[in-house]
Amino acid sequence: MKLNNYKIGIDIGNSSTKINLNLEKTLAINNDQLLTNEISPDKLLKGQLQTYDEFLVSISSVNDEQKTKEISQKIINALPSANVKTTLWDSKTILEISGLVNASQLYHFGTDRALRIYYLNKLERGSAKISCGCGSAFTVEVVQNGYLIESCILPGLTMQLESLHQKTAKLPLILAEQILDELASTALFSTNYSIINGVIKSYTAIIERLLLEYKPNQLILSGGYAPLLKSFFANNRLISATRSLESEVLIQLL
Ligand SMILES: Nc1ncnc2c1ncn2[C@@H]1O[C@H](COP(=O)(O)OP(=O)(O)O)[C@@H](O)[C@H]1O
Ligand SMILES: CC(C)(COP(=O)(O)O)[C@@H](O)C(=O)NCCC(=O)O
Incomplete structure (x- = not known):
């Protein structure tokens, strides 16, 4: 039964x-x-x-x-x-079953990154596929024809906002949840405007660059800040935000 x-x-x-x-x-x-x-x-x-x-x-x-x-x-x-x-699951196992050709170079990757690579490598071949993990850290994984071909790690949204406040005398603390309201109400070139503009563009500039360089047919933002980052791209049909991608892949692995 x-x-x-x-x-x-x-x-x-x-x-x-x-x-x-x-x-x-x-x-x-x-x-x-x-x-x-x-x-x-x-x-x-x-x-x-x-x-x-x-x-x-x-x-x-x-x-x-x-x-x-x-x-x-x-x-x-x-x-x-x-x-x-x-x-x-550990990264080695996830990457091995992902079928990625250069998996053995990547066993040190975080499991969240391994799960995104698994997901990208199961999509159809041909065009590049890109994932960006938008959580505590911001990470980039680019997969094409069975290979990981690009990888970046930089501080996540809250980490950047908190470190600007904590490591300077005068910069205020801006919370990630306040970003859209703050942008709508703050004066152009105010300190808050400049902080948000700088931090958000540290991600969107990378994403724009990835789109130009690899011409992917899918770019998936995952993690808690994925919808917020997506809102800075007007109607780009290649970019999607799936907050819970990694936990969905964990279920697919069973
Ligand atoms: N599905 C979700 N719904 C609402 N908030 C979320 C969701 N996933 C994450 N978050 C929030 O997004 C922020 C970044 O978290 P997350 O992406 O989970 O980072 P990490 O994977 O590094 O723990 C956190 O404040 C978290 O509570
Ligand atoms: C890069 C990370 C900190 C991202 O973690 P997250 O923001 O999802 O919590 C995590 O994937 C990690 O610890 N990676 C190990 C090093 C690597 O992936 O190369």
Whole structure:
């Protein structure tokens, strides 16, 4: 008899953990909050628990072993104890099964990057495909015809905004969530305008350059800041924002 499976993808980033529930929805929970509070089973599955015989949990993490264990255990504890099967993925395994030709050069990559490369390399061949991870860090992966051909890592949006404030005497702290409101209300060339303009263009200029250089037929922004960054490109049909791409791929790996 076939078991009635419920699949859960857990993508543990540097700031937050994305919990994908059976490809139906994704919860994003701050790691510090996850570590200090219990997760109620109801928050996780809203009473759907009883209808499933088996929970398949697919986990990846860019954190150390201890933090990864603590975070995943918190989530697993919120599931019914019977029939929970977990798989913890590492970058080497993800890249090997991605079929990427130069996979063996990339085993040091973060698992989030390996999951995006896996996704890009399963798309049809020919044109370049590009992913940008827009989370704690901003990363770029360019895949074409089975090879990774470009890679960048730079500070993420919050990291840039916080470091400008913390490492200078006079620059204010701007929160990522305030960017659109602030741009709409601040005076042209104000300090806030200049900070936002500089930080956002550090990403959009890279993206424009990638579009020119590699002429991709898809450029996928993922991570929490993906929709915000996409809003700075007027109607570019090649650019999409999929916040929970990595946790969806984790479910596809099962
Ligand atoms: N699906 C989501 N919905 C709402 N906010 C999200 C989502 N995913 C991430 N975020 C938020 O986006 C910001 C960047 O986080 P994220 O992309 O998860 O970075 P990391 O992978 O480095 O942890 C965080 O404030 C996080 O809470
Ligand atoms: C680059 C990263 C910090 C991005 O992490 P994130 O912003 O998704 O939390 C992470 O993928 C990582 O630690 N990578 C290891 C080095 C590498 O990918 O080359």
